[in-house]
Amino acid sequence: MRLIAGIDVGNATTEVALADVSTTSAPRFLASASVPTTGIKGTVRNIPGIVDALRRATQSVEVQLSDISLALLNEATPVIGDIAMETITETLVTESTMIGHNPVSPGGIGLGVGRTMHIRDLVSATRADQVIVVIPREYDFEIVAQMLRRALEAGVPIQGGIVQGDDGVLIANRLGQPLPFVDEVAHIERVPLNMMAAVEVAPEGQTVRQLSNPYGIASLFGLSPQETTLVIPIAKALIGLRSAVVIRTPAGEVRTRRIPAGALTLIGERRTETVGLDLGAEAVMDVIAQVAPLRDVSGEPGTNVGGMIGRIRQTMGDLTEKPVEEIKIRDVLAVDCQVPQRVAGGVAQEFSLENAVGLAAMVNTDRLLMERVAQALMDEIHVPTELGGVEANMAILGALTTPGADAPLAVLDLGAGSSDAALLRRGEAVRTTHLAGAGNMVTLLINSELGLGDFEAAEEIKRYPLAKVESLFHIRNEDNTVRFYKEPLDPRLYGRVATIQGDRLVPIPGNHTMERIRQVRQEAKQKVFMRNALRALSAVAPAGNLRLIDFVVIVGGSGLDFELPQMLTRHLANYGVVVGSANVRGTEGPVNAVATGLVIHYFERKKAGLV
């Protein structure tokens, strides 16, 4: 028996295929293993992961690590990617002119207009004062209700209120007449007193109408046409909310500021173009297609994009231990998205959806990196180690072990850091491409668009289907099917949207609906995976024509995604392309293609007498 191990270090997982190559017709595969990659791909910190994977594979067939006579390492995709995101608009509130938020339970109903007045000053109010009462938390709801009732009985025309605590309903219920109360206003001390204000609370299941309409606000405050144009951002920010307050202060305003996003200069082999990021991701991607192949990219200094490109260069320089000037960006993927941001100067922790752009960039590395890893591995396990073949070619060899697969075929590997494709046609050299943006970019988009601030939670949303916990005994899946449980679920899950991770339900932070999370997840996959699948396949297709590719096999972790293969199959069917997930060696599914390919490649070289 002569044992060899094919080792594939990926961005996310390290995979091993263990085989006996003393056979004559084909290698005899004995075991496979997959562990999370330790450290950044292509660095010596990969060694613990590799050793772990090798141990698992050898232990499962009861052989020793030292029984391995040769370890073959992939000549890794010579690219590494990085991602960055910046918002390019910002909403600013000066002098507290607007409170628009969605407390769970605002009180009362209707629209009230009057001057803001602290509740302690109510005693001095007269019948002539239209009043909006400002109620800090230290006032108990029953006392507040009593004070308001007295004032109303005395003829003070109270129009509504702004409440700091979660008491809106309790106060409104005790007045005997319906008045609107917006509650849970955290920074009530910032509400200016003795200013004209409008309070609106919509009925359950509806949203504010008057205050989300610029002319509605103009009618309430008697604004001139010039002043009306200034309240458009206010009205826009209040759309879709159940309760809102607008306060008219002499100098106050709400502004949407466009942050100068800057321009990207795309240096191609034949031409160079500059494109402003504020034209949107589509425009950037069009220009990239025009100047392809890219040699390098630079961002306008002193702007957002300049900062993003600078950070990416710095990270890449640190990883590859090269001077920053020598880092060349070979591909960029730009994606538009909307990011919830806290409104600067808001009084109730309002959020506003701002435009943002995400960038994924990819730089070339050199072969030296993996050679260093091979040397370090040899020192660690005392087994001869060598680089066994270019990753893309190995992936094709592995993919060809899928039952029913044969050349010509294209292999698509949508990984964590980059999107790779390779095309094999009989009698031709394998064509390969590596593009920026893959799974990590999808996670970044999910994290940003849902405002999670938690990369792990976003990763789980990407990976697992959703369910809503509808009772302590049943959940509703995202396809509307229902599953019942014999034992009650954890009450902390009740009413929450969760990811289904095998037998476990993991609640998702925040108040997003299942539909919204699903939409964000699928759109993120569309924006990154779909676009890159098309770009990558076009890049390797004969004459750049996707329709000339007949078969595409998905390999790598993306093939395990619960919806991506179907999304790709459906989408690429439009181009007459057949897409399916690989089933390496008929047993492994879409993973282990490169590790398997390394073994096969060695075996063929051995048969040909080359080794």
Add this chain to the structure above:
Amino acid sequence: MSVEPVYQREAVAESPAIHVVLAPGVDPRLFRWVEVGAEEEGVPCRLAQASAQGLAAAAYEAAQASRLGVGVGVGADRVLLHEAHMPVGQPVWAWPSNGAPAEVCRRAGCNAGRFVKRMPLRLEEAAVATAGQAPAAGTEIQDVWAPEAIIQAIARVLERRGLA
């Protein structure tokens, strides 16, 4: 003579509400705080009687009797949220009173209301929003013209601190 139709009487008696039971010896005013918590969520609440022994069994009985299937049991040292489908001995949640029974009752009422509405429960929060800073209520209220309000406020503060 006029006879009240049976269906009408039943409709009144059985209108959907959270059922609240108080353990023997518990301050009957605590029901009000459960009710306040449920009211902020917009869900009706009713004081009910239970024959079962033990707080969990009584809360379960309340949940069974409630057409919303949700019951709250207020005991001397803890407050239980129960639901009709749960096993008798396994309430949905139990809050220790921790010397602030009014506050805890309000939180239990709030969660009972959220349970009915199928909203996530508020289990981990430190306090229900308005349970307020008592000293501030004492000072701020002084410039107000309603003396009975002050008296009520003081009574409430005492109650919260378990002195009344």
